Amino acid sequence: MTMGAPRFWRKTQSRYNLYGVKCKSCNATYFPPRKICPSCRRASKLEDVKLTPKGEVLTYTVIRSAPEGFERQTPYIMAIVKLDEGPMVTTQIVDCEPDEVEIGMAVEGVFRKIRESGKDGPIYYGFKFRPARADKDLAV
């Protein structure tokens, strides 16, 4: 797939920093952002919200037959992650072996290259998720 630069660029902050929207009428949070709250419709009061890149694996698979541009990454893990703040996102799980991933595993966001538009086109970046580090693992 060769997605043109504008289509990616207009969602940069959602891809880089998990910007979604929160409906002030019903308190629901959506990611990716929507223009209307499907529950409140005309009564929607949406405002941008930066979601915390932490959550857990709701389900996962290991892609062994990859689409164009992902051939060098096989086998790679794709998952649906349920963010702590509610919304679910489809994401690649990195820094994790196929036999290590499991449902319920705590994960955290990491900035990675998502794909390239051919060898001379734009490079697209964004969030992926990796196994969460415990706070105690941060120190020396």
Add this chain to the structure above:
Amino acid sequence: MKMNKVAVIGVGLTKFGELWDQSFSDLFVEAGANAIVDAGIDGKDIDAIYLGNMSGGRFIEQEHMASLISDQAGLNPAPATRIEAACASGGLAVRQGVIAVASGMHDVVVVGGVEKMTDITSERVTQTLITAADQEWEAFLGMTFPGVYALIARRHMHEFGTTREQLAAVSVKNHANAKDNPHAQFRFDVTVEQVLGSTMVADPLTLLDCSPITDGAACIVLASPEKAKEFTDSPVYITGAGQATSTIALHDRERITVSDATINAAKAAYKMAGKGPEDIDVAEVHDCFTIAELLAIEGLGFCEIGEGGPFTEEGSTARGGKISVNTSGGLKAKGHPVGATGVAQVVEVVLQLRGEAGKRQVDADVGLTHNVGGSGGTAAVHILEK
């Protein structure tokens, strides 16, 4: 909502498979001619054409294919319209044909479904099929179509204890049915061991959990009950039609393991026909992957949510079981020319209700078809009766 019932007076199919000699329009013309001959009508009797097609634009770089096929079939100047809803394109085309006849707008319409998938590389086919998912938030990230259904399968196994063997049982059953279908792509048996042992595509789904890449076309002729009497003494009637929509992205679904579009479409169709799941004798359901058949039979109410695995494993969906599911071999073994599938499902149920299904004939008075687009963003259900 009560609908004027609509008669199916003719059905036609091509062979399903890798049809190297046949072009997109060749396929439609062959299926269309078979349906018209079956109906006993003439081209000039046709008031309108509805064509289900998922992605001529990507598979053969042809848009505007309604004009192409009408022209090639010699049906000009009848209005020809293409309908697209990914893998549910065929089912939605049937629905548009039903609406056209039931409303009184047209007396006789042809509904076709066609897909020519083998003119491009299988990598390109993979890319094209994933356009049925959310391009920006699923496909863009490296997701594949088997991958999406694998996410469902993994979660289904987690929530309900569905086993790998139960998923494989869907493939085994559908291959056994396809063996008796001369139009099917795969006319051979597979075993549970073979399904489990075949190449892993997207864990936990193997190659034999997946429907194949298929060329093929299907066609039906619909008419008002009055008009139908001019051509046949034994029409099959479409008495219920339901369609529903859900989120395009799997991650936005309220429950990943439940197809709410299927449940809602089925509810509408059952209500319209005055039937319930217990009344259905034969069903063609959307088994693009083995897990999809479990979601289908659960959503259609043939068994409880989460019970699809054991229900299948104990043989309840086999020919002559509690309800015969995918007697044609289903998408899995008959083949899945995506835009044709929803129409081909109607062809199979009509043949079953007419008693013309040959070696795979079951005892059936009421049938159902169920066609899904993407991971469940669209579902179409039709109920057919003698």
Add this chain to the structure above:
Amino acid sequence: MRPLTVGICGYGVYIPRLRIRAEEIARIWGGDGEKIKKGLLIEEKAVADFDEDTATIATEAARNALKMAGIEPAAVGAIYVGSESHPYAVKPTATIVAEAIEAAPVMTAADYEFACKAGTAAIQTCMGLVGSGMIEYGLAIGADTAQGAPGDALEYTAASGGAAYLIGKKGLIAEIEDTYSVTTDTPDFWRREGEPYPRHGGRFTGSPAYFKHVLSATLGLMKKIGAAPEDFDHAVFHQPNGKFPRNAAKNLGFTDRQLKEGILVDRIGNTYSGSSLLGLARVLDVAKPGERILVTAFGSGAGSDSFSIRVTEEIEKRRGRAPAVETYISDRRYIDYGTYVKLRRKIKVAE
């Protein structure tokens, strides 16, 4: 004379998780793994995964630096990313980082290239901008996914990793007492436009290049600030291999004890623009308030930037907010040479 009020408000690092052992590379090219390990004083190197590049390493390091500093990203007035492996030949890495840490849009940004010392050049630029009052905070990053030609001696060391330093005047975890640079035109190592791998002058990279510049910059700095080797608790020299920094230290009169905390090359390889900065980060991870650190970077082509840094009381409050160098080093997975060439695009695949 620059007022001595500029320093480090926070730093962050990122080292990819994949490692390849020296003997695995030697196995493929018929080298003697043990001899090479002894000769270069290197065990293994960090390798970027397929979806990691200078922009992702720089961004993760920058996010860690901001976490440690605890400042609003919008307060960052400049971002400079030093690297010899920017993902684009034309289009800045710094804009990607700026957007990813939400420092954009009211700020300035640019990419630097000066072989292995582009990151320290970025620090000096930020010192000037902050010191002059033009900006409140500047982010200086050195990051690389360095490549050596298959079979070349560089392949044993050319590694991936990076570090980011937030330069400011307030809330310093370390003061930069002074800096001193030496620059000459010395073609010891280069990569021509459009070429995938660098070339180097073999032994010419030693005395006329690395040692001449590292020694003269370090001596120049010490003379300028009136310090001697024994006045420093730690010393970090650019680490193209394990031998060069040790020889430079010995030559200058620094001891193994002073070098110990900042030597990383044996475990992660030469991270090029990240090398001296990761070494400094490793020292800052363990340094006590009041300790003094000497850092001298070297970039081929050639030049050296030398710094004298003094750790403040503040550092102990900020530790543990972001992963330490050792956190990244201990989280590792070994790959074989086949996986390495697949990930690093050294083999052609049908695309």
